Amino acid sequence: MAHPRYENLNETRFPRQDMLDNAGTRAEYPPSRGRVLIMTDATYPPSDDFAAQAHVDRAAYDRMYRQSIEDPAGFWAEHGKNIDWIRPFTKVKDTSFDFGNVHIKWFEDGTLNVAANCIDRHLATRGSQTAIIFEPDDPDATEGGGAQHITYQQLHSHVCKMANVLKKMGVKRGDRVVIYLPMIPQAAYAMLACARIGAIHSIVFAGFSPDALGARVNGCDAKVVITSDGAPRGGRVTNLKDNVNKALLHDTDDVKCLVVKRTGQQIAWRQGLDFWLHEMEAEVDDTCDPEEMGAEDPLFILYTSGSTGQPKGVVHTSGGYLSYAAMTHKYVFDYHDGDVFWCTADVGWVTGHSYIVYGPLANGATTVMFEGVPTWPDAGRFWQVCEKHKVNQFYTAPTAIRALIGKGDDFVQPYDLSSLKVLGTVGEPINPEAWNWYNDKIGKGRIPIVDTWWQTETGGHLLTPLPGAIPTKPGSATLPFFGIRPVVLEAESGKVIDTPEAEGVLCIADSWPGQMRTVWGDHDRFEATYFQQYKGYYFTGDGCRRDADGYYWITGRVDDVINVSGHRMGTAEVESALVAHEAVSEAAVVGYPHPVKGQGIYAYVTLMNGVEPTEELRKELSDWVRSEIGPIAKPDLIQWAPGLPKTRSGKIMRRILRKVAENEFDALGDTSTLSDPEVVGDLIEHRMNRG
Numbered sequence: 001m002a003h004p005r006y007e008n009l010n011e012t013r014f015p016r017q018d019m020l021d022n023a024g025t026r027a028e029y030p031p032s033r034g035r036v037l038i039m040t041d042a043t044y045p046p047s048d049d050f051a052a053q054a055h056v057d058r059a060a061y062d063r064m065y066r067q068s069i070e071d072p073a074g075f076w077a078e079h080g081k082n083i084d085w086i087r088p089f090t091k092v093k094d095t096s097f098d099f100g101n102v103h104i105k106w107f108e109d110g111t112l113n114v115a116a117n118c119i120d121r122h123l124a125t126r127g128s129q130t131a132i133i134f135e136p137d138d139p140d141a142t143e144g145g146g147a148q149h150i151t152y153q154q155l156h157s158h159v160c161k162m163a164n165v166l167k168k169m170g171v172k173r174g175d176r177v178v179i180y181l182p183m184i185p186q187a188a189y190a191m192l193a194c195a196r197i198g199a200i201h202s203i204v205f206a207g208f209s210p211d212a213l214g215a216r217v218n219g220c221d222a223k224v225v226i227t228s229d230g231a232p233r234g235g236r237v238t239n240l241k242d243n244v245n246k247a248l249l250h251d252t253d254d255v256k257c258l259v260v261k262r263t264g265q266q267i268a269w270r271q272g273l274d275f276w277l278h279e280m281e282a283e284v285d286d287t288c289d290p291e292e293m294g295a296e297d298p299l300f301i302l303y304t305s306g307s308t309g310q311p312k313g314v315v316h317t318s319g320g321y322l323s324y325a326a327m328t329h330k331y332v333f334d335y336h337d338g339d340v341f342w343c344t345a346d347v348g349w350v351t352g353h354s355y356i357v358y359g360p361l362a363n364g365a366t367t368v369m370f371e372g373v374p375t376w377p378d379a380g381r382f383w384q385v386c387e388k389h390k391v392n393q394f395y396t397a398p399t400a401i402r403a404l405i406g407k408g409d410d411f412v413q414p415y416d417l418s419s420l421k422v423l424g425t426v427g428e429p430i431n432p433e434a435w436n437w438y439n440d441k442i443g444k445g446r447i448p449i450v451d452t453w454w455q456t457e458t459g460g461h462l463l464t465p466l467p468g469a470i471p472t473k474p475g476s477a478t479l480p481f482f483g484i485r486p487v488v489l490e491a492e493s494g495k496v497i498d499t500p501e502a503e504g505v506l507c508i509a510d511s512w513p514g515q516m517r518t519v520w521g522d523h524d525r526f527e528a529t530y531f532q533q534y535k536g537y538y539f540t541g542d543g544c545r546r547d548a549d550g551y552y553w554i555t556g557r558v559d560d561v562i563n564v565s566g567h568r569m570g571t572a573e574v575e576s577a578l579v580a581h582e583a584v585s586e587a588a589v590v591g592y593p594h595p596v597k598g599q600g601i602y603a604y605v606t607l608m609n610g611v612e613p614t615e616e617l618r619k620e621l622s623d624w625v626r627s628e629i630g631p632i633a634k635p636d637l638i639q640w641a642p643g644l645p646k647t648r649s650g651k652i653m654r655r656i657l658r659k660v661a662e663n664e665f666d667a668l669g670d671t672s673t674l675s676d677p678e679v680v681g682d683l684i685e686h687r688m689n690r691g
């Protein structure tokens with residue numbers, strides 16, 4: 001049964017009716033995790049004009065892709081020169097995906113400084129060009145002149161000052177610094193200041209709770225946390241510094257805190273441990289020599305959810321990551337000198353790392369940093385900002401597009417979007433309705449849309465169209481980027497499916513420079529998570545289908561990770577938060593189709609004996625998870641479950657829980673192995689999603 005959202009899919013919107021699936025209607029590939037993916041063969045080739053001016057046309061893509069696969073070392077030796085090396089590398093690639101001996105090294109003997117690549121090397125040619133356009137939450141803000149344009153020269157001075165401040169606070173090469181900031185320029189300065197002195201940053205999304213922040217500060221033994229007094233977003237303010245104080249309460253070490261003044265609100269000060277950035281900056285120089293770093297020295301740690309246990313610290317290193325982020329930014333968005341690039345992500349996610357800061361700045365781009373939300377003061381904000389800053393490439397998430405569709409087209413109408421040249425999406429598969437709206441209303445049917453599939457672990461895009469080269473199909477991330485060797489395996493047997501059309505789990509057969517190198521402090525977990533199940537391959541955790549044209553269609557996670565508004569959430573994390581509440585005896589969490597978020601969070605909760613299931617308790621549990629992890633983890637639906645379906649060996653049968661949550665309980669499959677089949681009837685009877 002299709003999700004109602006897709007029922008009114010209007011096939012006449014697709015130009016190639018004849019190319020719809022064999023039944024002449026839409027084809028449904030039911031993915032395992034509550035997403036309904038519709039594959040159509042509607043194809044949108046780039047216009048001749050676009051292809052003619054693009055960095056790469058079809059012939060060039062085919063030639064470069066072939067070279068990248070046949071001779072990876074030769075290909076990357078050439079393209080690794082897209083960044084400046086202090087000591088040029090002589091070794092290109094030393095990588096192994098063999099379980100038990102996984103190691104990944106790129107450009108190993110080269111040295112560089114990432115911040116110098118993102119700033120200093122541009123000063124001679126574009127010192128007075130805008131590097132960052134800061135668009136504050138409040139569009140009418142007059143303080144600081146509303147939007148701020150920060151030139152490369154100014155960026156240099158800000159970053160050097162912050163680097164000197166960090167040094168003064170005792171931060172040394174290799175030390176970890178946690179960044180917990182709103183989307184303000186100081187977030188980029190902080191990242192680059194760390195990179196400049198060889199410190200490793202770990203950004204924690206400002207929407208995360210004190211507990212989640214504390215776990216990440218401890219997880220990497222951070223010396224300093226960089227935060228602000230408050231974070232304005234959508235007209236409201238989060239008390240970031242308060243959160244930091246709570247997070248550091250249980251810390252035994254004296255973690256210092258560097259505070260950016262953003263709102264001017266009252267905050268509690270930890271004497272001797274807290275420092276105002278503006279006060280510290282007054283005492284330091286505005287130059288700071290960049291540290292010479294090895295290509296394989298860690299640049300950052302970024303925590304991400306997995307299918308089991310606590311989030312893991314994904315480690316990216318300096319040379320390969322930067323080269324790959326810069327290269328994908330240039331080719332995938334067809335970025336040209338002078339363009340204004342806007343990625344609407346938050347720097348708390350990998351998308352913000354690679355495509356707000358590192359990729360664009362390495363390429364000498366003008367990058368927009370947006371503090372606000374798409375729907376405040378109204379749902380025209382994105383388009384107002386596009387017009388105001390004459391944005392050329394715009395990159396956002398399907399969930400944002402769906403939220404805006406719901407508000408109506410009147411919010412798009414008033415704005416001049418003629419500066420746009422390329423549109424992009426990331427985070428989850430895009431449904432045809434959202435794709436069509438994006439294409440018609442924003443792109444006016446005249447510009448390419450790049451659907452980019454990648455992960456925190458991959459550092460940059462792996463499957464994506466190049467906009468001047470690859471005809472797109474709505475909902476498909478199309479073809480591999482240079483150097484990427486996707487393979488589709490049978491989930492059970494692990495056998496490679498080598499027919500053109502294939503359906504199974506997505507793995508990658510060889511390394512690329514942007515790949516994560518390890519899990520912080522736990523290389524065994526790195527190997528076990530990504531290389532154990534399918535020997536010799538990097539396992540992505542995603543299911544996919546390959547069509548007759550070799551196009552890839554991601555069908556969603558095959559593990560217990562759900563995708564809520566494009567954000568990864570381990571169901572195990574939400575479960576452990578729930579069972580930490582005194583009223584809860586047991587909890588199981590699954591995803592279900594949600595019209596705006598893609599997937600919503602559906603929790604089955606068994607209460608302790610004698611606890612009354614009330615509406616107040618339901619709300620209390622929701623708020624509890626929100627405060628334990630953060631607003632994005634708050635369950636959308638909580639069902640009281642007197643019992644959970646378990647196998648005789650005591651394993652929760654999640655398959656059944658997913659079906660009930662998806663409102664597809666007539667297709668439960670085999671329930672004969674359940675220890676207590678009765679519970680299923682009760683779950684169905686009291687199900688919360690009847691949509």
Ligand code: 6R9
Binds near residue numbers: 554567
């Ligand atoms: C960049 C980012 C990664 C997971 C990934 C997949 C899903 C991301 C997608 C997509 C379909 C796309 N995903 N982009 N699915 N089409 N274009 O999102 O990183 O937060 O680590 O999430 O997101 O399931 O495995 P991350």
